[in-house]
Amino acid sequence: MxxxxxxxxxxxxxxxxxxxxxxxxxxxxxxxxxxxxxxxxxxxxxxxxxxxxxxxxxxxxxxxxxxxxxxxxxxxxxxxxxxxxxxxxxxxxRDLQSFYEMAEQDKILQPIVEKYRGLRLIGIPCLFEALVWAIIGQQINLSFAYTLKQRFVETFGEQLYVEGESYWLFPTPAKIAEMQVEDLRMLQFSERKAEYTIAIAKSIVNGDLTKKLLRQQGDYSAIKKYLMTIRGIGAWTADYVLMRCLQEPSAFPLADVGLHNALKIQLSLAQKPTIEEINDYAKQWEGWQAYATFYLWRSLYEAI
Incomplete structure (x- = not known):
């Protein structure tokens, strides 16, 4: 670059x-x-x-x-x-030429891509931050997820105060590895999410979990399979981390509620599509499922 x-x-x-x-x-x-x-x-x-x-x-x-x-x-x-x-x-x-060429021929993506062209898949480069954010977001609404994240950052992160404004750093794995489950429970983390977060922090501190190690697993499927061996990481969480942190363009969080809602709106459906229907819609998206998902997420914020 x-x-x-x-x-x-x-x-x-x-x-x-x-x-x-x-x-x-x-x-x-x-x-x-x-x-x-x-x-x-x-x-x-x-x-x-x-x-x-x-x-x-x-x-x-x-x-x-x-x-x-x-x-x-x-x-x-x-x-x-x-x-x-x-x-x-x-x-x-990322060279997006082939994504845009595909999207322009796709009835779902074409109007979204035309409207938001130039948007990049905004990543979360820090593996620990990506994993914790994905775990926080499991089975709760987005607003409460942001509330938990704010509490987590303000309690365990570092702050820089400049000209009346606070700027924050995400907590380090070393800091969280020293915590007890009760420390996170006080922030309204569930017991399981607290356990997962602390265990992942310890794995990163010990060098057992790194971006380099994940990429060494091989292709998208191999990395996803490896991630899912970690306690607390299911298919959705693995795909989310692959998409946002490792920026794997084939990552496809099929169970994502935002994806379902966006498709329902774009296709004017009476109800959310089934997994089988989503897979059918996505046949053209091969190799670009992450970008298709990200643009569909963007379409949910029409007022922006």
């Missing part, structure tokens, strides 16, 4: 079929998110690299992605890591 270091700020040259406004609009879908802030179409995100907190101000300037550093000028190595994160976060390495 091409980027330019201007000393006081950096610029990333995005790929074709990337729209910064389309991505920012997706971030606007909830006001409950605690891990970033949006002000005047500018995204503020806190990083921590080798114990150094770095606040980034991310905006668009003449089709380039511009990253300013309001409180601390990072080193060249720190800038490199920030760029790597942003490339994953916005899926900037």
């Amino acid at each position: 091409k980027w330019i270091d201007h000393v006081n700020y950096i610029k990333i040259s995005p790929p074709n079929d990337f729209s910064f406004p389309a991505c920012i609009n997706f971030f606007h879908r909830t006001d409950q998110e605690i891990l970033y802030r949006i002000k005047d179409d500018t995204l503020y995100k806190l990083f921590k690299i080798e114990e150094q907190p770095i606040l980034c101000k991310i905006s668009e300037q003449a089709t380039m992605i511009k990253i300013d550093f309001p409180i601390y000028q990072p080193t060249a190595n720190e800038k490199e890591k920030i760029v790597q994160y942003l490339v994953e976060w916005f899926d900037l390495s």
Whole structure:
């Protein structure tokens, strides 16, 4: 990914079929998110690299992605890591030409893709964050999931206070590995979710669970199978993590309620489609199921 270091700020040259406004609009879908802030179409995100907190101000300037550093000028190595994160976060390495060619011939995707073209699959580059967020979201509504996430971050994460605003870092696996189930139960985690979260934190701290290890399992099916051997991770959670963290384009969370609702709305159905019907609709999406799902999720936020 091409980027330019201007000393006081950096610029990333995005790929074709990337729209910064389309991505920012997706971030606007909830006001409950605690891990970033949006002000005047500018995204503020806190990083921590080798114990150094770095606040980034991310905006668009003449089709380039511009990253300013309001409180601390990072080193060249720190800038490199920030760029790597942003490339994953916005899926900037992906060539979407074949996805758009497929979608333009698909009756479900065509109107959505036309409306939101340039939207990238917004990832969750941190494996621990992706796994915990997926576990938090199991079998509860999205609003309550965000409430639990906020409590989790504010209780165990780190805060940077700048000019009257709080910026938060997701809790580290090392921090959560030291917790007891009761510590998470106090936040209204179920006992099972608390157990899963702590166990996964310990696995990551011990080096038994990493993105590198997951990718070494082989293809999408092999990684999904491996993830599902971990207590607390079923098919939906595995696909969600494959989609949002490993950015596997074939990941397809078939049981996802948002996916079902979006299809019901797009097809003007009287009731949600069955799994068999969804598989039938998705025959054309082979290799791009994750992007199809993400665009369908986006369609749920029509007012944005």
